[in-house]
Amino acid sequence: MKRLLTSGAALLAVAAVALTGCSAEGAASGESYPDRPISFSVGSEPGSGWDGTARALVEVMEREDAVPVQVNVQNRPGSVGCVLLNDMINKHADASNEIAMTSVPLQSMELRGMCDVNYKDVTVIARLLIENFLVAVPADSKYKDLDSLLEAIVKDPKSVPVAADGDDQLPLALLVEAAGGDPSSINFIAFESGGEYLTALMNGDVLASVSGVTEYGPQIEAGELRGLAVLSEDRLEEPLADIPTAVELGYDVTLNNWRGVYGPPNMPEEAVAYWESKLQELLQSDSWKEIADRNQWGTAYLAGDELDAFLEDSYTQLTSALQSVGALK
Known part of the structure; x- marks a missing residue:
């Protein structure tokens, strides 16, 4: 009786597959x-x-x-x-x-x-x-390089508001630590999206920002922003190849x-x-x-x-x- 029930169930299953226009093999492989x-x-x-x-x-x-x-x-x-x-x-x-x-x-x-x-x-x-982190400032910023930005943050953290939230904060925190500063004192301003970061930068509400290359690459290429450093082992490719790595600048910090x-x-x-x-x-x-x-x-x-x-x-x-x-x- 058990064998008959099992065989009947199998026949019903095959019939159901046929009615839906699928093969038993297709159903088993997840083709549906x-x-x-x-x-x-x-x-x-x-x-x-x-x-x-x-x-x-x-x-x-x-x-x-x-x-x-x-x-x-x-x-x-x-x-x-x-x-x-x-x-x-x-x-x-x-x-x-x-x-x-x-x-x-x-x-x-x-x-x-x-x-x-x-x-x-x-x-x-x-x-x-994998995407690399990038430190950026407005094109007309007084901070012409990473050294000058880090020096200002170490000296007076509150005077340098930086747009970064969540893990975007970690690259700059490690850089400030490498420069002899206190990472916990950085004046981070949190935003939900890269679009808000960019608006804050362009409006002068913040003086620098940290984010992925995707979010700032087009603005750097257009001359609206300046990339101060990328936290990768090697430089990026054109059109961002002019941005130095943090390691090149003497900061042993890589993060992606x-x-x-x-x-x-x-x-x-x-x-x-x-x-x-x-x-x-x-x-x-x-x-x-x-x-x-x-x-x-x-x-x-x-x-x-x-x-x-x-x-x-x-x-x-x-x-x-x-x-x-x-x-x-």
Whole structure:
């Protein structure tokens, strides 16, 4: 009787697959996913690095006709990604049609005491790229080089308001420490997005800013901003090749930001496998390479066990860095 029931169930399953126009093999391999629109959430305002990366990915998806459903970018700002992170955990657990853009704050905001959850509470799908941090000032700034900016901050921190929030603060904190100053005394002014950073710089509300190359590269190229230093091992490529590295200038500080995609906790395995494969495919396309070159992004795909090891190592390094500048809670 047990064998008959089992055989009957198998026949019903095959019939159901046939009625939906799919093969049993296709269903098992997850070919039916995705079957509805995807919400691609960004925990910041339009104009931010997260927003720019998410929209670039969607542009590549459309150019390559790579995803069979619509992918909609949703801006859900608040607390440098913590509002979105909590929503993904509390409102979208188990969802297959929710993904989100993220970066270092997925780990560091919890270490700073600004978020109760972190990367271990969601499904991190893939690391996409590495982006370098950049220190910038208005083109007509009295600070002509990194030395003069750091000297002013060390001497009178309150007189030099600097636009940076969350992990964008860490590069300058390490530079000020290397220059003999107190990182905890820096007059940081927090903003939610790169667009607000830029407006504050151009209006004179702040005298300097720290952010990713993506957010300030076009303004530096246009002559509206001046890049004082990039915190990478090597100089950037043209048209930003004239910006020196901090190491060149005598400050042994290198730091970069990674960006990636995560999903909710308990995301179905077929959805995770789909996005791991699809994102790797997209990053190998000519469309992505064109956008990455334009933004000076270093494509650095990781998934699976390699990604897990990277996240663990990154978390350890962040803990040490934040502790060194007194920002660890």
